[in-house]
Amino acid sequence: xxxxxxxxxxRGWVRRQMYSFFSSIGALLSHxxxxxxxxxxxGVAMALPLGLHVxxxxxxxxxxxxxxxxxxxxxxxxxxxxxDAMQLADNVNTRGKASATLISPEQGMExxxxxxxxxxxxELFDENPLPWVVLVTPRITEQxxxxxxxxxxxxxxxxxxxxxxxxxxxxxxxxxxxxLDLGRAFVSVLTALFSLAVLVVVANTIRLDVANRAxxxxxxxxxxxxxxxxxxxxxxxxxxxxxxxxLIALALLSLSIFYLHDPxxxxxxxxxxxxxxxxxxxxxxxxxxxxxxxxxxGGAWISVQRHLRQLxxxxxxxxx
Amino acid sequence: MITFEHVSKRYDGGNNALLDIxxxxxxxxxxxxxxxxxxxxxxxxRLILMLExxxxxxxxxxxxxxxxxxxxxxxxxxxxxxxxxxxxxxxSDKTVFDNVSLPLIIAxxxxxxxxxxxxxxxxxxxxxxxxxxxxxxLSGGEQQRVGIARAIVHMPPILxxxxxxxxxxxxxxxELFRLFRQLNEQGVTVLIASHDLPLVRAMGQRVLVLSxxxxxxxxxxxxxxxxxx
Numbered sequence: 173x174x175x176x177x178x179x180x181x182x183r184g185w186v187r188r189q190m191y192s193f194f195s196s197i198g199a200l201l202s203h204x205x206x207x208x209x210x211x212x213x214x215g216v217a218m219a220l221p222l223g224l225h226v227x228x229x230x231x232x233x234x235x236x237x238x239x240x241x242x243x244x245x246x247x248x249x250x251x252x253x254x255x256d257a258m259q260l261a262d263n264v265n266t267r268g269k270a271s272a273t274l275i276s277p278e279q280g281m282e283x284x285x286x287x288x289x290x291x292x293x294x295e296l297f298d299e300n301p302l303p304w305v306v307l308v309t310p311r312i313t314e315q316x317x318x319x320x321x322x323x324x325x326x327x328x329x330x331x332x333x334x335x336x337x338x339x340x341x342x343x344x345x346x347x348x349x350x351x352l353d354l355g356r357a358f359v360s361v362l363t364a365l366f367s368l369a370v371l372v373v374v375a376n377t378i379r380l381d382v383a384n385r386a387x388x389x390x391x392x393x394x395x396x397x398x399x400x401x402x403x404x405x406x407x408x409x410x411x412x413x414x415x416x417x418x419l420i421a422l423a424l425l426s427l428s429i430f431y432l433h434d435p436x437x438x439x440x441x442x443x444x445x446x447x448x449x450x451x452x453x454x455x456x457x458x459x460x461x462x463x464x465x466x467x468x469x470g471g472a473w474i475s476v477q478r479h480l481r482q483l484x485x486x487x488x489x490x491x492x
Numbered sequence: 493m494i495t496f497e498h499v500s501k502r503y504d505g506g507n508n509a510l511l512d513i514x515x516x517x518x519x520x521x522x523x524x525x526x527x528x529x530x531x532x533x534x535x536x537x538r539l540i541l542m543l544e545x546x547x548x549x550x551x552x553x554x555x556x557x558x559x560x561x562x563x564x565x566x567x568x569x570x571x572x573x574x575x576x577x578x579x580x581x582x583x584s585d586k587t588v589f590d591n592v593s594l595p596l597i598i599a600x601x602x603x604x605x606x607x608x609x610x611x612x613x614x615x616x617x618x619x620x621x622x623x624x625x626x627x628x629x630l631s632g633g634e635q636q637r638v639g640i641a642r643a644i645v646h647m648p649p650i651l652x653x654x655x656x657x658x659x660x661x662x663x664x665x666x667e668l669f670r671l672f673r674q675l676n677e678q679g680v681t682v683l684i685a686s687h688d689l690p691l692v693r694a695m696g697q698r699v700l701v702l703s704x705x706x707x708x709x710x711x712x713x714x715x716x717x718x719x720x721x
Contacts, residue, residue, distance in 0.1 A: 184600025191597050391581050394541070395642065396571035397598045399564075 188401055196408035199381070210377050210413055215420025217369045218464060221362040222425055222452075228355045230450055244270075244322065246329055247337040248304040256334050257304040267328075269321055270310040277302040303336065319346065367467055374413050374471030378406050382479040389483060399480060406476040407469055414468020418461045426451060493519040493554060493650060493681040494540060500548035501535055509535040511705045513549070517683065519649070522676040522713075524692045525685040527702035533685035536702070537652050540683075541575060542566040554649060571599065574643030574680075576653035580635045582627040588614070588638050589623040595646040613645040614638075617671065633664040640668075644675060651675060653684040657691070665691055673697075 200207045248257055257274060264272035275283075280302040285291055308329070310321045322342045329338050382389070392402055433449045452460070494517040501510040510532045517523055525533050538544045539551050542558055551558040554572055561569065582591050589610055596606045614620045617637035627635055636656060643651060653672070657665035665688060673695070676682045686692055692699055701709035 181600075183602075187600045187602065188597070388583055388585075391583055392594065392598070393567075394543075394570065394575060394577075394581065395595045395598065396567045396569075396573075397594075398567040401598055 188404070192401070192404035192408055196405040196412060199385075199405065199409060200412055206377075207413075207416075210373065211416040211420055213373055214370055214413060214417025214464070214468075215424060217366045217373070218417055218421035218460075219424040221359055221366050222421055222460065223428060224355070224359050224362060226425060226429070226451065228352060228359060231355075232352060243341055244308040244310070244325060244329065245339040245341075246306040246308060246335055247339070248306065248334045249336045250303055252304050252334045254304070257306070260332060260334055261306050264306065264308055264325075264329075268311075269316075270308045270325055273307040273309075275305040275307065277304060280305060318342070370414065370417065370464070370467045371471040371474070374410050374468045375475035377413060378410055378472045378475040379479055381406060381409060382476060382483075386483060389480070402480065403476050407472050410468040410470075410472020410475075411465045412468070414471070415461055415465040417468065418464025421464070422452070422457055422460060493517050493521070494683065495552040496536075496549065497552070498549035499539065499546045499551055501532075501539065501544060502547045508705045510539075510546075513707050515700055515707060515710060517681055519681055520676070520679050521698065522673065522682040523684070523698045523700060524695065525683060525700045525702065526687055526689060526692055529687065531702040532705045533687075533702055534654055537575075537654050537683070537685055540650075540652060541573060542569050567598075571595070571646070572648050572650060574646070574648040574651045576636070576639050576643045576651070576656045578655035578658040580627070580639040582635060582638055582642075584626065584628050586627075587623070588619065588625050588627065588630070591627060591638060592623075592642045592645050594642060599646060609645055610641075613641040616644065617641045632659050633668075636660065636668065637671075640671065644680075649679075649681060651680050651682045653682075653686075655686055656684065657686060657688055662691070666694075669695055 246260075248260070254276070257276075261272040261274040264270055277300040281300055284302070308325060310318065310325055319342070322340060326338050326340060329335055389402055429449055429451045436449055496513045496515050499510055499513040500508065502508050513536065525536065527533055535544065539546055539558070540553055542561070542563065545563075546559060549559075553569060556569065558569065592610045592613055593606050596609060601609075611620060611623070614623055617640050619634060619637055619641065622630060622634065622638075627638060630638065636659075640656075643653075651672070656672075657668055660668065669684075669691060672682050672684060696714035698713045699709070699711040700707060701711070
């Protein structure tokens with residue numbers, strides 16, 4: 173093959189691509205309502221897993237103030253002497269993995285009266301019923317996660333003779349992160365299911381397109397079009413369906429975020445959180461658009477292969 | 493240009509469409525193929541277009557043995573042939589221009605070139621003024637001429653026609669056959685299947701006669717030709 177020959181072939185190839193490219197757009201525009209319905213279905217199907225993904229990403233991004241969640245409340249025995257309580261608090265501090273705050277029964281009572289507004293409380297008791305309390309706040313180091321620091325601290329604290337009871341808030345954090353893990357797995361399953369749905373919807377739409385254009389396919393085949401040339405506009409159509417579906421999904425998502433942002437901010441401000449609901453960044457959006465397009469292309473490919481073969485077996489490519 | 497050697501075609505049901513067909517068409521020859529409907533005319537043309545494969549013997553088209561050509565090369569074979577159908581096979585949702593341009597688009601030609609050639613082909617069949625019309629707005633004869641324009645637009649060396657005058661009155665049929673002869677005089681090999689015996693005889697060209705799947709007669713062209721237009 174000479175250099176000019178292969179260049180001419182390449183130009184021919186490009187021109188055929190251009191023709192298919194534009195004719196696929198023309199085909200989509202000529203059935204506007206049908207195209208719109210298909211694209212909307214695809215958009216909703218893609219928006220569901222995407223929405224869940226964005227929700228989870230935002231939840232994970234929340235500043236959960238892990239150290240506060242990891243706080244351990246240690247109640248000491250009733251008969252603990254003040255110097256033993258102080259010794260314990262010192263020991264915790266010198267271990268270096270946490271800081272301890274000592275709360276005496278008197279401080280505890282004061283706080284209780286202050287926060288409950290129940291001023292007579294003290295008079296009801298002959299003596300202060302509250303125990304010494306040590307508040308232990310673990311420090312997260314680079315080597316250890318909060319979980320391991322907390323469990324190490326708890327087992328050490330439980331061995332101390334003065335300790336009556338150890339209460340850990342950390343479990344809630346563990347449960348939340350467990351829920352987030354579950355959510356993530358759920359997103360994966362949903363993504364797989366809805367990708368399948370997109371493939372099937374596009375494949376079915378292309379199947380109808382092929383059936384509607386059986387006559388055109390027949391004529392093209394008779395005047396010498398290759399299978400590749402016949403396939404091309406349908407593959408482009410599939411790509412457009414997927415791409416437009418993804419675009420609709422992104423639009424639905426942005427609309428939801430816009431709509432939910434204010435109420436969510438309100439709610440979270442009550443928890444003292446400064447909060448911004450994040451959507452997707454440009455790169456993620458691009459990846460989603462491309463993925464949508466490729467899914468559509470895949471669906472179209474499956475469908476067009478099957479139905480061209482069907483047309484050929486029925487003898488419709490040429491037989492009258 | 494077209495050679496049939498002991499060609500047979502038997503369909504799955506067991507009935508023979510063609511039995512031991514032998515003939516040879518020289519490049520630039522013009523030939524008619526006649527016979528009753530069901531005699532095997534369409535099957536013979538379909539074999540040349542690789543729409544069917546022979547079950548026996550060999551079909552050679554432009555030096556290529558079709559019996560040994562894989563079906564993925566069928567488009568290549570068809571690109572070298574202009575085919576005209578009785579029912580025109582025009583696409584009703586495309587204009588005359590777009591219909592005629594299909595073979596050139598498939599060839600990946602430049603748009604400027606396509607425009608030039610489509611106009612030339614439409615001019616040849618006398619329909620240049622109708623390039624923006626829709627096929628259904630044309631008469632039967634005009635539609636058939638659009639079909640011919642599409643068959644010759646890429647200047648194939650071979651032209652096949654299957655009952656091109658099937659739905660036309662005698663005068664239009666005659667005009668059409670004159671057009672075929674003009675093309676033939678420019679060097680195109682032409683094979684026309686037709687059951688319009690009087691007209692075929694009047695043309696004075698070579699005639700192959702099919703009857704019950706067999707080639708029963710091969711009438712050579714008359715030396716003095718039918719007066720030209």
